[in-house]
Amino acid sequence: MSKKELNVSALQNGTVIDHIAQGQVERVLYILNLPNYDDQIYLGANLDSKKYGKKGIIKVSNKFFEPEEVNKIALVSPTASIIEIRDYDVIKKGNVQISDEIKGFVKCVNPNCITNHENVPTWFDVTDKKEIVLKCRYCEKNTAKANIEFI
Numbered sequence: 001m002s003k004k005e006l007n008v009s010a011l012q013n014g015t016v017i018d019h020i021a022q023g024q025v026e027r028v029l030y031i032l033n034l035p036n037y038d039d040q041i042y043l044g045a046n047l048d049s050k051k052y053g054k055k056g057i058i059k060v061s062n063k064f065f066e067p068e069e070v071n072k073i074a075l076v077s078p079t080a081s082i083i084e085i086r087d088y089d090v091i092k093k094g095n096v097q098i099s100d101e102i103k104g105f106v107k108c109v110n111p112n113c114i115t116n117h118e119n120v121p122t123w124f125d126v127t128d129k130k131e132i133v134l135k136c137r138y139c140e141k142n143t144a145k146a147n148i149e150f151i
Contacts, residue, residue, distance in 0.1 A: 014039075014061040016083040017073060022046060024077045025056035031072045031150050034060065052079060068105060074098045075106070075132060075148055098129045106134060107149040110141035122151070 020028055025045045034041055042059040049055035056077075064084055065073075073080050074096035084092040104121040113136060115122045124134035124143070132145035 009042075010088055011059055011061055011085045012088055013086050014059065014063055014084075015065055016085065017058045017060075018055070018081045018083060019049065019052060019077075019079050020056035020058065020073075021077040021079055022052070022054040022056065025058060027076050028056075028058060028073055028080075031076060032065070032069055034058070037063065039063065055079075070096055071099050071102065072105060072150060075102070075145070078129075078132065098126055098132065101125055102134055105151050106143070107151050108136045108139065108141060109143045109147050109149075110136065110139045113139040113141065 017028060025043055029035060029041075029043070037060065040061040042057075044057040046054050047057060065082065070082060073082070075098065078096065078098060080096045082092075082094060082096060083090055102122075102124040104123075106122055106124060108115045108122055108124075110116070114120050115136070115138060120138070123137040125137060127133045127135045127142070132148070134143040134148070135141070136143070
């Protein structure tokens with residue numbers, strides 16, 4: 001190992017979230033409720049990336065994410081990739097994809113929306129996958145990426 005490399009233990013089983021957008025590692029950590037996770041978590045932020053300039057990475061031992069959790073990652077960092085590892089071998093690798101619709105885990109920004117007053121799950125259409133804009137199915141209010149709040 002050269003003096004410029006950091007040696008981090010390989011995962012026997014778990015998931016690596018790589019290519020997290022710069023400045024989003026902490027947000028990804030919290031939307032996945034990882035501060036309350038009891039197993040090993042490795043974090044890297046502001047790491048050099050040939051493709052993105054800077055990136056973040058999170059390695060989580062013995063955890064595999066559900067589709068809803070991957071959707072949350074995609075909304076926060078559309079450049080992220082998910083790598084699943086079992087017995088030290090990569091079994092699945094792919095980029096996150098933003099779904100066409102988001103149900104139940106993003107709050108509507110409209111304080112008058114029925115989802116903010118009744119026991120009605122939120123439901124959005126993704127109208128812009130590049131800039132990430134969500135349109136509420138109930139009140140038709142748009143929510144921009146910067147205003148996304150997870151429930």
